[in-house]
Amino acid sequence: NKYSQDITDRVKSLKNIPKSLPIKKRIEICGVLFEDKNTSINYNETEYMDIKNFIPYIKKLRFCAFQIFHCNINHFQSLQELKNLKFEIPQTQFTNFISDIEIYHQCWKEGKLFSSYPTSGLVLKINSRKLQKNLEKNNLSIPWAYTIN
Secondary structure: OOOOOOOHHHHOOOOOOOOOOOOOOOOOEEEEEEEOOOOOOOOOOOOOOOHHHOHHHHHHEEEEEEEEOOOOOOHHHHHHHHHHOOOOOOOOOOOOOOHHHHHHHHHHHOOOOOOOOOOOOEEEEOOOHHHHHHHHHOOOOOOOEEEEO
């Protein structure tokens, strides 16, 4: 898959990537590279770029981390750990009520939520790691993360 490559060595020069981590073991982090709102002329356009072609844009790019792979902590704890490691994490809203999702969706459409990132939709995730594992056992897909546009 051309969108999920190990690009560690290529992104070390990004200003919002920590230069060192207080971890001795290997850690795998999932995130996205995106153009900085302040330096982009096409900021509102969501576009995939082949990783080999992004070097000329390195000064315009930022990295936003949103998941630590192979760990047993829930999504919220994962985001907090990434923040403690000095990674930029996405703006996140939590709710216990399904009715709030439509409110968040409408606020996003109006540009009142998540406006610091170029987005084409929202990702809804179940926070409970126990529930995620239970759902994963019964399906081949990832039923605990959904997107809405």
